[in-house]
Amino acid sequence: MKLQMVNVTRKFGDFRAVENLNLTIENGVYGLLGVNGAGKTTLMRMICTLLPPTSGQILCDGKDIFKMDGEYRNLLGYLPQEFGFYPDFTVKDYLLYIASLKGIRPMVAGKRVKDLLAQVGLTKSANKKMKKLSGGMKRRAGIAQAMLNNPKILILDEPTAGLDPTERVRFRNLISELSEDRIVILSTHIVSDVEYIANEIWLMKDGQIMQQGNLDQTLASMQEKVYACEVSQADATKMMKKFKVSNMKSERGMVELRIIAGEPPIAGASVVEPTLEDVFLYYFGEKGGEME
Amino acid sequence: MIRYEIKKIFSKSLSKVSLVVLLFSLLISCYFAITNVSFLDEQGKSHTGIAAAKSLREEKQKWKGVLDEAALQAVLDEYKKISEEYPIRPGDDSANLLHDSKVQGFSEIKDMINMGFCEFRDFNYYRIDSLSKEEVGQIYENRGKSLEKWLNSEDADGLFDENEKAFLIEQYREMKAPLYYEDYDGWKSALSYAQTIIMLIMLVSAFLVSGIFSNEFSWKSDSIFFSTKYGRDRGTRAKIMAGFIVVSVIYFIVISLYSLVVLGCLGAQGGNVMIQTGFWHWKSFYNITYMQLYLLTVVAGYIGTVFCLFLSMLVSAKTHTAVVAVTIPFAILFLPLFVSNFDFLSGILGVFPDRLLQINEIINTFDLYHIGGKIVGSIPIMLVIYPILSILMVPLMYHVYHKTEIK
Numbered sequence: 049m050k051l052q053m054v055n056v057t058r059k060f061g062d063f064r065a066v067e068n069l070n071l072t073i074e075n076g077v078y079g080l081l082g083v084n085g086a087g088k089t090t091l092m093r094m095i096c097t098l099l100p101p102t103s104g105q106i107l108c109d110g111k112d113i114f115k116m117d118g119e120y121r122n123l124l125g126y127l128p129q130e131f132g133f134y135p136d137f138t139v140k141d142y143l144l145y146i147a148s149l150k151g152i153r154p155m156v157a158g159k160r161v162k163d164l165l166a167q168v169g170l171t172k173s174a175n176k177k178m179k180k181l182s183g184g185m186k187r188r189a190g191i192a193q194a195m196l197n198n199p200k201i202l203i204l205d206e207p208t209a210g211l212d213p214t215e216r217v218r219f220r221n222l223i224s225e226l227s228e229d230r231i232v233i234l235s236t237h238i239v240s241d242v243e244y245i246a247n248e249i250w251l252m253k254d255g256q257i258m259q260q261g262n263l264d265q266t267l268a269s270m271q272e273k274v275y276a277c278e279v280s281q282a283d284a285t286k287m288m289k290k291f292k293v294s295n296m297k298s299e300r301g302m303v304e305l306r307i308i309a310g311e312p313p314i315a316g317a318s319v320v321e322p323t324l325e326d327v328f329l330y331y332f333g334e335k336g337g338e339m340e
Numbered sequence: 341m342i343r344y345e346i347k348k349i350f351s352k353s354l355s356k357v358s359l360v361v362l363l364f365s366l367l368i369s370c371y372f373a374i375t376n377v378s379f380l381d382e383q384g385k386s387h388t389g390i391a392a393a394k395s396l397r398e399e400k401q402k403w404k405g406v407l408d409e410a411a412l413q414a415v416l417d418e419y420k421k422i423s424e425e426y427p428i429r430p431g432d433d434s435a436n437l438l439h440d441s442k443v444q445g446f447s448e449i450k451d452m453i454n455m456g457f458c459e460f461r462d463f464n465y466y467r468i469d470s471l472s473k474e475e476v477g478q479i480y481e482n483r484g485k486s487l488e489k490w491l492n493s494e495d496a497d498g499l500f501d502e503n504e505k506a507f508l509i510e511q512y513r514e515m516k517a518p519l520y521y522e523d524y525d526g527w528k529s530a531l532s533y534a535q536t537i538i539m540l541i542m543l544v545s546a547f548l549v550s551g552i553f554s555n556e557f558s559w560k561s562d563s564i565f566f567s568t569k570y571g572r573d574r575g576t577r578a579k580i581m582a583g584f585i586v587v588s589v590i591y592f593i594v595i596s597l598y599s600l601v602v603l604g605c606l607g608a609q610g611g612n613v614m615i616q617t618g619f620w621h622w623k624s625f626y627n628i629t630y631m632q633l634y635l636l637t638v639v640a641g642y643i644g645t646v647f648c649l650f651l652s653m654l655v656s657a658k659t660h661t662a663v664v665a666v667t668i669p670f671a672i673l674f675l676p677l678f679v680s681n682f683d684f685l686s687g688i689l690g691v692f693p694d695r696l697l698q699i700n701e702i703i704n705t706f707d708l709y710h711i712g713g714k715i716v717g718s719i720p721i722m723l724v725i726y727p728i729l730s731i732l733m734v735p736l737m738y739h740v741y742h743k744t745e746i747k
Contacts, residue, residue: 060747093563093746093747096563096566096567097566097567098563098566098567098745098746099745099746099747100745117572118569118570118572118573121567121568121569121571122569124567126563126564126567127564128560128563128564130560130563131560131564132556132559132560132561132562132563132564133559133561134348134351134559134561135351135559136351136352137344137347137348137351141344141347144344145341145344146564146568148341148344148570149341149565149568149569149570149571149574149575150568150569150570151569151570151574193564197569
């Protein structure tokens with residue numbers, strides 16, 4: 049299974065949400081990182097045939113996905129950022145309905161729904177109405193619907209947004225479990241999600257991929273170093289204006305800073321190992337404040 | 341898939357409320373239709389209900405038969421006898437009600453005679469008083485003459501061309517005379533409120549089906565729907581089918597219940613009576629019976645309902661909101677009221693879809709159209725145009741929804 053994006057551009061009026069994108073995607077987990085408005089959701093929607101590119105082509109094993117139509121969507125599982133559902137459907141009915149939309153025969157669908165409910169831990173809630181589920185349970189129902197057709201391409205747009213830490217870890221593990229032998233594209237602005245489960249990381253800004261590679265390659269791509277230092281509260285305020293500060297921690301009247309810079313910000317600052325959050329801040333600048 | 345689409349429709353609270361409103365409206369309509377028939381007892385006191393309808397039916401069935409010259413003369417004789425014994429006294433309600441109670445068995449025939457001997461655009465309730473036995477037999481001949489006289493008068497100047505006049509005269513001639521009479525109160529009453537119940541079905545159904553496409557967007561389930569293998573084709577077709585099934589099932593269940601209750605209570609006799617027999621449709625150029633008129637009302641109402649609701653669904657598919665879509669049937673029903681003063685729109689308004697819901701009224705109108713060198717009334721045209729338009733909307737709805745982009 050190979051997905052290719054060839055010179056893909058999507059415009060909304062004069063605004064270019066995705067610009068001249070060229071990517072080749074094979075089996076594995078791809079983490080798409082970027083701030084809000086970077087073009088992640090537009091890219092996801094194009095891959096899901098919800099939105100055609102203004103120019104360029106998206107190919108699946110060499111064939112245009114928009115021409116493949118249902119044949120392509122048969123390979124697809126999608127959990128959108130804004131996961132909507134039918135409020136008065138039970139979880140089971142909801143999954144059976146989506147199964148019918150995915151062309152799964154009723155007999156097979158019943159078994160598949162039962163298995164997936166067990167896998168996502170919703171067996172006991174099968175007959176609960178969707179509107180009665182908690183945020184985490186809804187997301188799990190969402191991943192279950194995406195997995196119904198055992199998709200070869202699984203697209204997850206901000207799958208952990210709004211989940212509490214426990215649910216997020218649980219959900220992350222579930223995605224790792226489901227990622228065997230398929231393409232998983234995970235779009236998020238939560239750095240740790242990508243750090244834990246992605247084989248390859250794409251950093252997206254202004255509709256373009258600025259950096260792509262595995263975690264080590266991504267960390268190595270920084271042209272600057274990460275320094276740790278301890279300063280007074282007053283100095284910390286000054287340094288935040290001057291440098292990209294990826295973390296600060298106050299303790300006993302002093303502040304521990306984590307700074308990204310080309311040279312030591314102050315005498316005595318020590319070089320530390322970079323993390324993906326540092327890389328995120330490095331590429332996305334002042335918007336790094338949105339990181340978790 | 342269709343089952344789930346129907347389930348989506350009925351899972352909404354608004355749908356449940358709509359159905360309760362429709363059920364309540366059905367009960368009210370049945371009540372009004374049944375109590376529409378009143379019987380005056382020996383003292384001139386009015387009664388309604390099933391027993392009253394039965395008493396009136398017994399009175400009317402005494403006059404059952406072909407309304408030839410002899411029958412009409414018998415009516416005239418009886419009327420004059422009653423009028424002498426129980427005269428109408430202006431201002432004396434009890435005397436007048438007593439008079440009415442005596443003539444109620446043949447009141448429709450009496451009114452038909454009144455209509456038949458008045459000028460075409462006039463009605464004189466007491467015209468029968470001045471009629472002779474020799475004259476009354478000429479009623480059918482007089483009907484045609486009265487029309488011709490009016491068509492050639494200044495009143496009708498510019499309304500019809502020569503071909504249209506000839507068409508109307510020919511239609512009048514084609515009515516088989518003498519007419520046959522028996523009590524048809526059940527059909528008449530059912531027809532009176534059928535229009536109301538059909539309109540209510542349409543308006544209530546609009547709340548049910550107008551969100552059939554747009555709800556995917558309001559529930560934010562659109563992305564998943566359109567990213568599935570069959571969302572854009574079979575899923576879309578299932579929505580159209582679900583809309584059609586819901587509208588059809590509701591329509592026929594409600595109309596059947598209404599017809600069964602009203603005709604069951606008032607009696608279904610008289611279905612073979614021509615609609616010209618009596619007061620309301622004497623001038624109609626559509627030569628059909630009451631049962632045919634009722635069936636025509638039901639079928640035309642169904643066509644109109646399906647058309648309006650398909651249009652509503654199409655708007656919902658295009659705009660992704662039910663707010664505009666739900667107003668379509670209301671606009672179709674009420675728009676003609678606001679634009680009827682514009683003469684240049686009269687041709688279009690004559691075949692506007694709201695008219696499909698008002699067959700009992702437009703059966704009396706002289707809206708004529710030239711189609712392929714032939715002259716036809718508005719009803720046959722609408723019965724052809726709107727099914728075609730409804731069918732054409734199906735691929736259009738499919739295409740619009742199939743091509744949806746999620747931005």
